[in-house]
Each structure stands twice: as structure tokens, then as C-alpha cells.
Amino acid sequence: MFLIALQRSHASLMSTLMMFLVIGITLILPSLSFLVVQNLKSFSQNIQHESQISIFLKKDTSIETRNKIERELKGRPEINSYHFVKKEDVWPKLQKSLGFNDSNHGLSENPLPDAFFISPNTVNPVEISGLKLFLDKLEGIDQIIMDTEWVKKLNSILQLANKAILLASILLASMLTVVIGNTIHLQMTSHHEEIELSKLIGATNSFIRRPFLYSGFIYGLGGGLTAAIVLKLIVIFINQTIVEVEALYGTQFIIIDLSLLQYLLIIISSILIAVIASFISINQSMKKYDIS
Amino acid sequence: MIKFDRVHKRYPGNLEALQNITFEISSGDLVFVTGPSGAGKSTLLKLIAAIETPTHGTIIFENKNISQIKSSAIPYVRRKFGLVFQDHKLLYDRNCYENIALPLEINEVNGGDIRGRVRAALDKVGLLSKEKLMPISLSGGEQQRLAIARAIVCRPSILLIDEPTGNLDKKHADEIMNLFYNFHELGVTVIIATHEIPITSKKNKQLYLEEGNLIKITGQ
Numbered sequence: 001m002f003l004i005a006l007q008r009s010h011a012s013l014m015s016t017l018m019m020f021l022v023i024g025i026t027l028i029l030p031s032l033s034f035l036v037v038q039n040l041k042s043f044s045q046n047i048q049h050e051s052q053i054s055i056f057l058k059k060d061t062s063i064e065t066r067n068k069i070e071r072e073l074k075g076r077p078e079i080n081s082y083h084f085v086k087k088e089d090v091w092p093k094l095q096k097s098l099g100f101n102d103s104n105h106g107l108s109e110n111p112l113p114d115a116f117f118i119s120p121n122t123v124n125p126v127e128i129s130g131l132k133l134f135l136d137k138l139e140g141i142d143q144i145i146m147d148t149e150w151v152k153k154l155n156s157i158l159q160l161a162n163k164a165i166l167l168a169s170i171l172l173a174s175m176l177t178v179v180i181g182n183t184i185h186l187q188m189t190s191h192h193e194e195i196e197l198s199k200l201i202g203a204t205n206s207f208i209r210r211p212f213l214y215s216g217f218i219y220g221l222g223g224g225l226t227a228a229i230v231l232k233l234i235v236i237f238i239n240q241t242i243v244e245v246e247a248l249y250g251t252q253f254i255i256i257d258l259s260l261l262q263y264l265l266i267i268i269s270s271i272l273i274a275v276i277a278s279f280i281s282i283n284q285s286m287k288k289y290d291i292s
Numbered sequence: 293m294i295k296f297d298r299v300h301k302r303y304p305g306n307l308e309a310l311q312n313i314t315f316e317i318s319s320g321d322l323v324f325v326t327g328p329s330g331a332g333k334s335t336l337l338k339l340i341a342a343i344e345t346p347t348h349g350t351i352i353f354e355n356k357n358i359s360q361i362k363s364s365a366i367p368y369v370r371r372k373f374g375l376v377f378q379d380h381k382l383l384y385d386r387n388c389y390e391n392i393a394l395p396l397e398i399n400e401v402n403g404g405d406i407r408g409r410v411r412a413a414l415d416k417v418g419l420l421s422k423e424k425l426m427p428i429s430l431s432g433g434e435q436q437r438l439a440i441a442r443a444i445v446c447r448p449s450i451l452l453i454d455e456p457t458g459n460l461d462k463k464h465a466d467e468i469m470n471l472f473y474n475f476h477e478l479g480v481t482v483i484i485a486t487h488e489i490p491i492t493s494k495k496n497k498q499l500y501l502e503e504g505n506l507i508k509i510t511g512q
Contacts, residue, residue: 194394197381200343201442202371203398204364 005214023223030169065140080121181281216278224270299349327501333485374443376453413445433464
């Protein structure tokens, strides 16, 4: 039976290859988008450690209060590291950078506050909000400036992109179901004499379904493999281009490839979509051949 | 073996194909179903082979009421018959060998046995040398013989044949009929629907139909 399906696919080689391409390209679109989002996610995770929360203390904050704040910061799991900057240490630097000197300092007193600079180990919006709430309640803090906002925004965009990819995948899967179903329906129509005869001489419905289901399986497997191979080639091509750019500009970035499991998932999804589409189409078409 | 009891068959549009048909066929019989065109001969064969279901009445085959059989069991009833259709119903995109192999595949015969049985069936109808040819390249008589080979390849106990000689000249028609007589002599029940009984016919039973009614049964 599988041999019959293979023979049929071979007999109409061009249309089978076209089908592989249609399925393959349709699957590449969401897979490639997924790959882009995965890379952006990884990028955002890499830079999250560079993001910072600045805590400016009130000018009249005592050393005890400052030490208390430091103890509290030490105990927070969301904080990767922190450092304290004394206002007296920064003031000369600021003066120098502004062009002031001792005789012409322009300001009667140091306007800077003491500050803690925190590197969080997360950009999770919930955890960061929790941390901010906690910091807000601490005594002696004048102002908190979060520069993790843009990472949060990026993460939100990535989450949105993930949802968009999921939606697009569902739409494309539906489109594939229609295309494959229609192809199987056409195949059944072109073999209607054989189906009718088979029914007349005692073929069961499952006997008639089988070669068409196998055809669907072959389409799914071929399409899935096409998608996986083309995707792999795209990643190789982009990474090679990046290496050339790296050599010129000294950047350090490389596209993270999908895992073997994710490639397998693409192939399995393709097979599943094709087999389900074939099954639906076959059942619809079989109603025509209900002889008795 | 086959028993019709007050069988009616009405097609959509109130077309009465068969009315109140009652008869019995025993194992090993040679039966001719005769009558003019539109008498209901083909419908009768389709009812026997469970291709059609009766509107009323009972059809008993091998002690089972096949008029009320579950649809999932119908294929297994059909497999018990060797069917030769009026229009042959050959598959023109498959060669002679593949045409004959189809019923064996449907009957899930072991792949290793298929070749031997196909060749034996082709040999029986004198087409062994043409197993690789496509049916389109065969003459009308050869196509008929190919259809017979397909009907006998599963070694059915009953052969149902619809108008086997309609498009053949006398010489080829006699050849074909002789094939059926040979199968009958081997103990196969042969039921042939034809508008005229060949003069060369052996001892047989005849069911004469006219406008869907069984007018007479002879040779019982």
C-alpha cells in the first residue's frame, strides 16, 4: 500500500515536488519568525545584566539608614549585584567634567545624593515591579530610576510576536490543510474508477483510505524535510555573512540555530497537518463512493 | 445457497426495478437470468452481490440475511463473489497483471502468493503472455477474458456475470461461454445475466424477467 502511494507520488513527480515546496515554504515562514524571536529573546537576556536600577538617597539619610538599605538589598533574590557611590566621591568628577575649579566652582554645596546602583538578575516585569514596590517602601530613598523599562518593552514586544507567530502558524496550518486536502481530493477523483471497482469487489473503507493517507504522509514528510533543510541553509548562510561582517566591524553576534528537537518538531507538525488534512478530505470524498 | 423472498427494489423516482421476486439457487447451479433490456437482470445480480439493498423482502445468502446486514460487513459478503461487469470495469492505468492482483490485495492475500495466483488466473483465460500489457491494447474478447480472470483469481464459490457476450462475435462469445461452463464443471455456482441464452448452453436453470417481474423459472 505504501509502495502504491510512493509509485503514485513518483508517477506525478513534478506535482509531488511542488507540493513539498508549498508545504515547506509555508512552514518556513512561522519557523523563521520563531527563530528571529528566539534570537531576540536571547539577545535581550544577554543585555539584561547590563540594565540598571538607580536608587538616590535623601540628602539627610543617616549612615544607619543607608546600612539598613544595603542589608535589605543583600537579601533580595532579584538583585544580581549592587554598588554604593558616595556623593563626595562623585562631586570632584562632576566638577571637573563641568569645567569648575576651586575658585570658580559655581555651586556652594555638593548637590549630588548618595546612590546605590543595582543590577537585577531578571527583566521579568512582575519581579521588577515587586522589587520597585519593595524599594519604594524603604526609608531614606528619594528617587528610583529604572532603566530596565526598554528591556521590559522589548520583552513585551517579543511576547506579542510569539502570540502573532502562534496565530500565523494556526492560519498557515489551516491553509495547508485546505491545500493538502484539495490535492488528496483531486487524487481521489483521478482514481475514482479504481475506488468504485474496489468497493464493488469487497474493499473496505480503510483499504481505500490507506494509499491516500500514505500520500498525505509522504507530502507531510517531504514538506517538513524541505522546511527543515531550507531553514538550516538560511541559518548557515546568515551566520557566514555575520562572520564576514564581524571581521570588518568586530561585532560579536551569531544566529542561534534551532535545536534538533525543534527541527524534528517542524517535520512532525508537517506530517500531522498533512495526515489530518488527508483524513478529512478522504472521509469527505468517500461519501461519494458509498455504493450500497 | 441464495434465496430471494418477495424482494422489491425501487430506485429513487419511484422506478420499480424488481417486484415480488422469489426464487432459490443451490450450490453448483448454472443459472441464466434472462429477459429484455430494462427487465431488472443487472439489478438482480447487484442485489445478490450486496451492491444494492432491497426496498422490501429478504435475501438469504449462506444462511445469512444480507438484506439487513451492517454496512461494515458488506465488503466481506462481496468478496465471496466473482463479479464480471457488463462494461468490464478494467483499470486502464494498470497493466493486466496489476488488474488481476487488485482483488487479491483487497483480500489481503500474502504478497508472495499473489504472483502465482495472478499467473494461474491469466493462464486459465489464455492471457498469460500478455500480463505486462495495458488493457487498452487488448481486443474486446481479451478484455472480457481479463475481467473473468479478475473475477476468478480469488477462487470464489459464485460467479456473477452481467451480459458477458453482448459486444462479442459468435466465435469469441462461444469461447467466453465455454470458460464459464468449465468453471461450472469445477463446482462453481455460475449466474449469468443475458438477454439471450446461447444455443450451446449446458443444463441450466433460467429465471425469466420482464419489467421487473419474475415471469417464469425453468429447469428446476
